Amino acid sequence: MSGLKSGIILARRNEIVCSMRASLPDQVTVEHHGGEVNLEVIQRYGAKAPAVVVTCMRFDDLELTDQSTGVGFMVFAITSNAPLESHKDLDRHDQALLLAEAVHRIIMSDAFSPPDGCAERPGNLAAVNTYGKALDDKGLALWATAWAEQIRLVEDDAGDLVDLETLWTKFKPEEDPDDTTPSLEFDALKGTG
Numbered sequence: 001m002s003g004l005k006s007g008i009i010l011a012r013r014n015e016i017v018c019s020m021r022a023s024l025p026d027q028v029t030v031e032h033h034g035g036e037v038n039l040e041v042i043q044r045y046g047a048k049a050p051a052v053v054v055t056c057m058r059f060d061d062l063e064l065t066d067q068s069t070g071v072g073f074m075v076f077a078i079t080s081n082a083p084l085e086s087h088k089d090l091d092r093h094d095q096a097l098l099l100a101e102a103v104h105r106i107i108m109s110d111a112f113s114p115p116d117g118c119a120e121r122p123g124n125l126a127a128v129n130t131y132g133k134a135l136d137d138k139g140l141a142l143w144a145t146a147w148a149e150q151i152r153l154v155e156d157d158a159g160d161l162v163d164l165e166t167l168w169t170k171f172k173p174e175e176d177p178d179d180t181t182p183s184l185e186f187d188a189l190k191g192t193g
Helices: 009-024 041-046 092-108 133-137 164-173
Strands: 027-030 051-059 069-078 123-129 141-153
Touching: 009 027, 009 051, 009 069, 009 092, 009 123, 041 051, 041 069, 041 133, 041 141, 069 092, 092 123, 092 141, 133 141
Parallel strands: 027 051
Antiparallel strands: 051 069, 069 141, 123 141
16 A cells, blocks of 8 residues: 555545534534543543534445545544523424434535545434433433545645554554443444445
8 A cells, every 4th residue: 555645535534524524603612532432431521412423333344446545434423411502492303303404505605625635425314223221221312324435535745644653552442341322323324435
């Protein structure tokens, strides 16, 4: 893979975060999350609700013909009993639906388009209401929106490449062997590529 520029998927994820921040009301917390999204994580972001959490969930084998890969992104729209300032009359479930619709519209808007030649328009867009007792007991509502993009890993000067060894060492996620937090399953969204 020599000659491929590293960091393009990370840059695209960051562009998505910036696009969401620019488009949503200031009251909505917009952040990225790099690890597993489970009940504990959702509860943590729920304390900042309304919140939108952007994550890269997967990417596929490299297509050698055009040096691209299918990348799956997911956005979690999280609301709590604290109402949106502009929609105090709505309960958390309706607020989550409203926020998920806003996320959907942002993703489908022209302003969300990736830079020319870097990626194709989002495809296989799907949103799922993940209502369940565990979330309800925490006073939260959650919609998960997923889509896929074909991202071209552009050839570049080897001097501009990220040192992957340094990147992995610096940003390697730490695993907690005692973590027994159950994962939320999004089977309906897996494999959208």
